[in-house]
Amino acid sequence: MPKRQQARAQASAITPGRRAPGAEAPPADSVRALFGGHRLSPAQRRIAQYITDHLTEAAFLSITDLAERVGVSQPSVTRFATSLGFSGYPALREALQPLALSSVAGSPGTRVEDRRNALQAAVDAEIANLESMRRVFADTDHVLELGRELARSVPLTILGLRISVSLAEYFAYAAKRIHPDVRLVSRGGSVAYDALLQSREAGGTWVLAFAMPRHAKETLAAMRAARSTGLRVALITDQTLGPLVEEADVALTAGTGSRLVFDSYAAPGILSAAILQAMADADPERTQLRLEKYEQAAEQHDFFLDL
Template sequence: MTQLGNGRAEDWLLDLAQRHRLSPTQRQIVQRMLGMFPGVAFLSTVEIAERTGVSQPTVTRLATALGFAGFPEFRAAMRTAILASPPTPRQPDAVELERANLASLRHTTMEPAVDLLAATSPLGVIGLRASAPLAQYFGYFARRVLPDVDVRTDASAVDDSILQLHHRGATAALFFTMPRYPAATVGAIRLARELGMATVVVADTALLPFHADVDVLLVAPVGTGLLFDSHAAVVVLAISLLDAIAARDPQRTQQRLEAHEALVDRWAL
């Protein structure tokens, strides 16, 4: 039987998944289950399958892939992990969950990403579908302090965009990829690697099915307590990343900010 780890039940499941070779579908199930604690330990395989969008046998196979004899043993282990976790007085609401997501950023090391992104010009920023607003948010402020920022959000032309960035001398690119992961984003990441560009990826989990194509991964959990995922932690990580990049050349940053301030009277009320 697979042994339990220490810490929160979610951390136990994440560590367990990272120690086993899982298929992309199985990783997606684990990712969804992480947002369903503690109730997930009291659901049947049918109920988990319905909530994660897979078949019941797929959930059963996940349990064996994680080293258990079957799903009942896996569910019992989850319950044990939950009981071993620090008690909470009540079910946290969406705001409290976002506070936890924000707190997790304290352990994020951004220096490798900053090294790559501060050294490239142009800086390509790619975000498709749900990630498009995140790329646009980062790019809106990045243009104020960096000389050449190219934001791309069109899935139909993203490969062309990567090729153009490469021809213009880009050595790295920044990708925002929130669930569900668009195939076009994954393809663009792989194309960038093929062209010799480094890939910095901001994602919601370390359990990416395309982890091998990522040079630097920055994890910002999403809130799953509402109808749609919320991206508070991602936004904070993005602006923190930009702050660190801008700090690499403070004189240029100051000059560009002053130039921007000179234009404020043209558009601000």
């Protein structure tokens, strides 16, 4: 597979509801647009959500009062403002106040409607991510070729650190059903290096790494360590550019849902399942044999409930 070949699934923004041409955006939509396009930490998302839900009040609070209402520190509020490109909290508050006044002049039911639809908006954003993934899957060559490469790598190493552990564990758990030697690396530092070196010495050729936001420096270090041992690196991430993508031999991009305090992973999940499918199809005889053996073991040891 050509080095650093990339398939990109871009997450598109969702605008809640359609407006007539020329109509002004509701204040809540304008606030979301102000916060959108920025990678916020969980604490910063709590601030953003509070401001969105309590716009008419929050836009006139002091930094001390806002921090107390949200339950964060004052420096967290300052970092939130600067992460949006403002010089500080006063500049952010100045930008919010016209939106708050516009909200007061609008429909009295707007804020209640916005709160009720916050979770629906998160689902809509994930639907957009899946639609992007669907368009990427119109050309399946990238996924099928990667599946063949990973199927041939014995052992196959799966790397996922910090928040990315959950996706790596899912992939490794399923891959073990169809692949003879799958090794999960979920700790960074020298522990990761040892595992990667052992995998290469045992004959492995590939590492599949997961890197979801916030992207850990440990992940980049582990990817570089893998390449230094002679392993090739396939990466599943939400980024299309940056040091992680540059370090990968193959990068597949899937958008994450960022409307809630913590990210959701509908698109990375379906991309992972597609790669597993490609691995299964790459060696159908081995896949069938291993699945049959697993089912026999499951029945013998009564692994599952009969529902």
